[in-house]
Amino acid sequence: MNMKVACLQMDIAFGDIEENVKRAAEQLAAVMEQEPDVVVLPELWTTGYDLTRLDVLGDVDGVHVKGVMSEWAKAYDVNIVGGSIAKRTDDGVTNTMYMFDRSGEIVGEYSKVHLFQLMDEHKFLAPGSDEGQFTVDNVPCAGFICYDIRFPEWLRVHTSKGAEVLFVVAEWPLPRLVHWRTLLTARAIENQCYVVACNRAGSDPNNVFAGHSMIIDPWGEVVAEAGEGEEMLVGTLDFAKIPEVRRGIPVFEDRRPDLYK
Numbered sequence: 001m002n003m004k005v006a007c008l009q010m011d012i013a014f015g016d017i018e019e020n021v022k023r024a025a026e027q028l029a030a031v032m033e034q035e036p037d038v039v040v041l042p043e044l045w046t047t048g049y050d051l052t053r054l055d056v057l058g059d060v061d062g063v064h065v066k067g068v069m070s071e072w073a074k075a076y077d078v079n080i081v082g083g084s085i086a087k088r089t090d091d092g093v094t095n096t097m098y099m100f101d102r103s104g105e106i107v108g109e110y111s112k113v114h115l116f117q118l119m120d121e122h123k124f125l126a127p128g129s130d131e132g133q134f135t136v137d138n139v140p141c142a143g144f145i146c147y148d149i150r151f152p153e154w155l156r157v158h159t160s161k162g163a164e165v166l167f168v169v170a171e172w173p174l175p176r177l178v179h180w181r182t183l184l185t186a187r188a189i190e191n192q193c194y195v196v197a198c199n200r201a202g203s204d205p206n207n208v209f210a211g212h213s214m215i216i217d218p219w220g221e222v223v224a225e226a227g228e229g230e231e232m233l234v235g236t237l238d239f240a241k242i243p244e245v246r247r248g249i250p251v252f253e254d255r256r257p258d259l260y261k
């Protein structure tokens with residue numbers, strides 16, 4: 001079985017939700033000509049890191065943008081891994097990813113559990129505590145947000161439970177591009193699964209972002225990689241590769257959970 005995935009590596013207008021919804025809608029319309037099964041958006045794609053204004057910009061219970069993405073999924077008959085948005089509740093603001101199936105139903109929700117202090121997330125956001133498991137066209141998947149990829153044990157929790165595709169959404173800055181590429185590749189190799197990573201392009205008042213969205217196979221080979229600018233990255237996952245790689249090097253059989261979790 002194959003699955004065609006598309007990452008919308010968009011530039012994000014700082015704090016301008018209306019403009020960002022327009023930009024995402026334009027990229028989505030264009031990429032649908034290639035008939036992907038799944039479309040992935042970047043981290044905080046409606047607001048960017050406009051953290052000091054999240055009390056105003058945060059989407060109350062995610063209702064507004066959930067509605068927009070649900071309509072897109074239905075209209076295009078496509079699964080959407082909805083990047084993440086600033087979700088506002090009485091308990092604070094979280095960096096939250098929503099996943100939609102082709103009928104526009106929400107099939108997953110995940111709030112970033114590791115807050116990135118270097119970009120002040122801990123001052124403005126509340127951490128999540130739930131796992132990001134979901135299925136796309138019956139394939140078990142999991143969602144992660146940016147800094148999460150530095151915590152291999154968190155991704156392993158999900159692959160131990162069967163996830164075959166790890167979707168990563170990000171606003172990863174250019175100075176650490178080497179970490180981005182290396183960590184994503186390592187996560188694919190050690191978990192012997194697909195990694196689909198959608199970063200943003202462009203810059204905000206504090207950072208220049210790396211782009212370089214990537215699709216990596218279970219052997220660690222790059223299926224597709226974007227450049228630094230705005231781009232729609234499309235690639236095909238071939239699920240026959242997962243058992244092939246796992247038969248060759250049976251990492252999951254050889255683990256010693258009696259010594260470590």
Ligand SMILES: NC(=O)CCC(=O)C(=O)O
Pocket residue numbers: 043116119145146147148150170171172173176179
């Ligand atoms: N938005 C983020 O979580 C950025 C993480 C990052 O840049 C890193 O180096 O880790």
